[in-house]
Amino acid sequence: MSSAPLKNVSVGWLLFIVVWAVPASAADEQPGNPQRGAEVYRRYCVTCHGDRGDGIGEFAPYTTPKPRDFRQGTFKWRSTPSGSLPLVSDLERTIRDGIYWTAMPSFFPLRERARRDVIAYIQTFSPRWTSDQPGAALQIAPEPAHTPVSVANGRAVYEKQNCAQCHGDRGAGDGQAAKTLTDDWGNPTVPFDLTKGHMKGGTTGADLYRVFMTGLNGTPMPSFVESIAPDEAWDLVHYIQSLATPRRSARVLPQEKKP
Numbered sequence: 001m002s003s004a005p006l007k008n009v010s011v012g013w014l015l016f017i018v019v020w021a022v023p024a025s026a027a028d029e030q031p032g033n034p035q036r037g038a039e040v041y042r043r044y045c046v047t048c049h050g051d052r053g054d055g056i057g058e059f060a061p062y063t064t065p066k067p068r069d070f071r072q073g074t075f076k077w078r079s080t081p082s083g084s085l086p087l088v089s090d091l092e093r094t095i096r097d098g099i100y101w102t103a104m105p106s107f108f109p110l111r112e113r114a115r116r117d118v119i120a121y122i123q124t125f126s127p128r129w130t131s132d133q134p135g136a137a138l139q140i141a142p143e144p145a146h147t148p149v150s151v152a153n154g155r156a157v158y159e160k161q162n163c164a165q166c167h168g169d170r171g172a173g174d175g176q177a178a179k180t181l182t183d184d185w186g187n188p189t190v191p192f193d194l195t196k197g198h199m200k201g202g203t204t205g206a207d208l209y210r211v212f213m214t215g216l217n218g219t220p221m222p223s224f225v226e227s228i229a230p231d232e233a234w235d236l237v238h239y240i241q242s243l244a245t246p247r248r249s250a251r252v253l254p255q256e257k258k259p
């Protein structure tokens, strides 16, 4: 009998640990809280994206491209089909990593909880988030070996799909159509210079794969998921990677570029 109180103590501790630990991990599964997200937004996002989420915050006149207007529910970097809303995980990636070459910073130091909350708040700016569901995420086949043959095959895909029309024969962003493009928000836009090496929306082969398969909504960059097969897509990734000029991969914000 003398060991009973001791047993009770350890059961008590066990209960305490379970009760304390379970809500913490379950909280990560819960959707964000828009009320708390509004505070995160006012603190970190409002200067660019604006009080009403219209993309015309105080800082907006000084940036190219402009901060996103959240009222249409149109997003460039998605794993979902062209025209679809993005998944929360897509927005999470953008907010965590930022958008390279643009004013959109990385919010890596924010806790995941805070990023989820601010996403829930951003979703209140467009009625699309209540009337519409994001489509299914693109499945990305495992990457085959990066070989000279794959790069050459990728060049053939680049030619066949006429990427050069916008991105130019050698990917420098100087195709015939390059000077005439505008985005859905009425701003002039240019095809990305693929020789820069570091894309805006990520550095991995999968990031590249996703971009040309799902397209960048709101921009002239189309989705090629209907015309490019998965193995061709990896060849094309390898070709684009071969265009990178290391010297140019250093971070230069558009505003700092010398003419």
Ligand code: HEC
Binding pocket: 040, 041, 044, 045, 046, 047, 048, 049, 059, 063, 064, 065, 066, 067, 068, 074, 075, 076, 077, 078, 091, 094, 095, 099, 102, 103, 104, 105, 107, 118, 119, 122, 200
């Ligand atoms: C210093 C300015 C600035 C701040 C601060 C800023 N952003 Fe952005 N953000 C931008 C710009 C510029 C773009 C557009 C980039 C583009 O279209 O290429 C953008 C785009 C986005 C996008 C759209 C990505 C897509 O797929 O289209 C999201 C989502 C976003 N920002 C969320 C946030 C959140 C959340 C915060 C605050 C935690 C924030 N931003 C703070 C400048 C900013």
Ligand code: HEC
Binding pocket: 076, 158, 161, 162, 163, 164, 165, 166, 167, 177, 181, 189, 190, 191, 192, 194, 199, 200, 201, 202, 208, 211, 212, 216, 219, 220, 221, 222, 224, 236, 240
């Ligand atoms: C009608 C013109 C057009 C065509 C055709 C086109 N693109 Fe693009 N592409 C664009 C524009 C414009 C952007 C820049 C969008 C932005 O950042 O707002 C872009 C951006 C990109 C990016 C950069 C993504 C990032 O995260 O920075 C890649 C990679 C890309 N295109 C690959 C391709 C490939 C591969 C093809 C052919 C299969 C192709 N594009 C065809 C217009 C085009």
